Amino acid sequence: MTLFFTEMWERFSYYGMRALLILFMTTAVIDGGLGFDDKTSGAIYGLYTMGVYLLALPGGWLADRLFGLKKSVWYGGIIIALGHFTMALPGLVNLFGTAEVEKVALSAFDTNSFFLGLVLIVFGTGLLKPNISSIVGQLYPAGSSKRDAGFSIFYMGINLGALIAPIVCSTLATYDWHLGFGVAGLGMVIGLIQYKLTSQALDGLGDQPIVETPEEKISFNKLKKGTTYVIGALIAIIAVLFTGIIPIDVSAIAGASGTIIAVVAFGYLGYVIAFGGLDKGDRNKVGVIAILFLFSAMFWSGFEQAGSTLNLFAERFTDRTVFGWEIPTGYFQSINSMFIIIFAPIFGAMWVWLGRRNMEPSSPLKFAFGLFALGMGFLVMYFAAKIAASGDLAAPTWLIMTYMLHTFGELSLSPVGLSLVTKLAPKSYGGQMMGIWFLSVALGNLIAGLIAGEASGGSEEALAQMPDQYMLIVYTVLGSAALLFLLKPIIRKMMGEVH
Template sequence: MSASVSAKHPRGLYVLFFAEMWERFSYYGMRAILLLFLIDNINGGMGLDAVEGAAVYGLYTASVYLLTLPGGWMADNILGQKKAIWYGGIIIMLGHIILAIPAGSGIFFLGLVTVALGTGLLKPNISSIVGELYPEGGARRDAAFSIFYMGINLGSVLGITIVGYLGQKVNWHMGFGAAAIGMLLGLVVFKFGSAKYLSGYGEVPAKKVITAESEAKSGADRKKGYLLAAALVVFLAVLQLTGTIDMSTAQGLAQGAGVIIVTVSLFYFLFILFAGGLTAIEKKRVLVLIVFFIAAALFWSGFEQAGSSLQIFAERHTQRTIGTWEMPSSWFQNFNGAFILLFAPVMASLWIYLSTRGLNPSTPVKFALGLLLLGGGFFIMELAASQAVTGQLVSPMFLTLTYLFHTIGELCLSPVGLSSYTKLAPKRYLSQLMGIWFVAASLGNLIAGLFAGNFDENNVDQMPALFNQVALFSVGFGLLLLIFYKPVKNWMGGIK
């Protein structure tokens, strides 16, 4: 990032940058070893089979992002964003400390639940404050989110390297403990930096002035909300009674959770549209957010296989030996973070450069590019899997190129999506809709975990077809979004 560009950004951005960096150190570091720990039956892991382990992994990563919805609500209505970040960070740190205790599966799952609860409180609200720093929106806000994204991925690289090495080469629980230390450092940065550079941002929400008219309208909106909630409960009960949701196994629970996430998201969007008191323009913008939600969920369902199916492919089918040294398979996940650090400043500068010349692609086009690049990466993995089915270990260049494609796709979609949600969301629903953005990641993570469960060691011939399926879905939706980008852009109501 050139000095001329970075000088334009407030110092509060860099406080959030480093706080998020350490939080992501703890999250991605722990995630890098989670599935390996779950399926390890030799070095003190839990010894689950691949199907059950991948389902547990998917449930955890999905829960982390699903809980951002209530976390956003608490910030919007009770705590304010800064307090939500602080308390969320403390809960995350406690969760990692619990994971560091080698005391059986019950304590381990308690730690996972605790980390998920804390992340749900922290994650949407730190992104909301980044958006608050740039009330004017535009390419400068997009560039700020690209810089912020560098913090996420610097934390990812450090976490995967340190936690991954300690977990795989020394002791699983020592790796989990290192994640706790990372979160502690994030809390220190946020505590002292926010007091000086984030004054006036993310404060406790002001009490609303209640009039007879607003009270009557609020009562009518509440009735609509109750009806939607009742319909949701009935729908979920029908799914359970008909056997659509089977809670008897981790895989069945994960499949049921996918249905629940889709249903909750649908009902929440319906509530916002029909009982949220929105203007006609705001309703069109929420419709755009729905389109972006679907695109993001599909993107993350492929991208988040970095910790599931691609992790298994790296462990079982990729050449990792250099001389007598064998690289930990979890380190392959570092390619994404390293490429982010290389290309995020380039992409941030590119959006500003194109904007000054009136050539900046619209947000729907950027989303489409992200999906097309994701599909390209999985076509590469299809080629790799075609070699792996012969029984040979394949070149690490296949995974390297896949991560390169996925990273450029991520930079087209994720920081731009974060920025778009802060711009398009009605102010009174900002953190909640930021939560919905992360719910898309929740759904994608869950699908990624379930997909990894299909990797049957006794039937490796199915790998190329599995990767081809993901590639076709990604490219298909990307092309669809390119075809209809103009009406989606028009619904944004002039917001860029």
């Protein structure tokens, strides 16, 4: 229960703020936003969502070496809340009013606090997200059937927070963007309070590493001090870059980051295959992880456009008026979580039912179906984009159908991918292979942000090209699904007895 509600409120803060993120950046300054163009906003969105997954790797390391899992969750939650409140800070200034001559200074303050808040949230989430899941795993003995049930309940907490948050934060954001950011932070604070009040339920789990000898204490303190300096320096450098003291091209940084992630991932996988001391069977399995890395990044580059490209489509080109009331754009961000809550038990039961009859699809085939469902969702959006390009507003059912198909894709690919990596990873490389897998999610999130800058229809010319851009996504994703289907026999042979 302690972990369920902590994670629920953390996901409340994350998805509540994410529902507002690209809308706030693209809204004109006079209307309370930052006034960024679509390309810059998409690149920032991609870098932020990439960072959340990327910093889970050092976050796990810090928990193992320094803080322990429980303290890492606590520190991470505090940093996340500070990030949201930093983003909300300009709203307090607005309450007191400001003369026209001060508008420029206030806008700069808004921009600076926005970027500093994002940096803090990325660092905090990197500490909290991987480690709270690890504590869930420690609640149950290895091989216990209760572990899967526990994670299923925990997963419902994630989606419950993600379902409620966009509605609450978007409602308040209609009055002031910063109220939406502030209530996201308040959610994290509520999660921290209940985490501390019920922490006795976690006694003996996720404790700080034990340091006994004087030499270990000296080494531990040096590591702790050095880590503090490094984290502080990183926050300062990133904040300075984004606040404009040093002029940068955000899109160029995003593109370079994607290249670096891909090179690091495949360079490391190649090193493990060539020099990792593995037998032929394990080398083949690592090769399968490398192949599926590409298809995973492809999937997430489409799926994660929910918060960017599709969010902007809901804002600009969707008829959101019901009985004279305009539905806040962010409400559409709750649809995916609603469908997960509805369909996750159905998909789970379906795999079990098919398995009993020896008809369950192999993991690569489930992957291919996930990509196929993603492509079909964007095919729906192609027709919605045609309506928008003609000058009319699209009905909200287009987006609802797209989110439903994308949810089917997520349920076919995401849990299967996580499970498959644990089965394929050689014994001495389990954690590292999972880290590589999360790099594919980070890369996909980054690409999603870059695509948003090109497919958002922010100008008349871009609007005319929008249907073709959606169709290009359809061709790419469905082509990837077809390629994976053709590679299925080779992949299954490389997997050996793993299915």
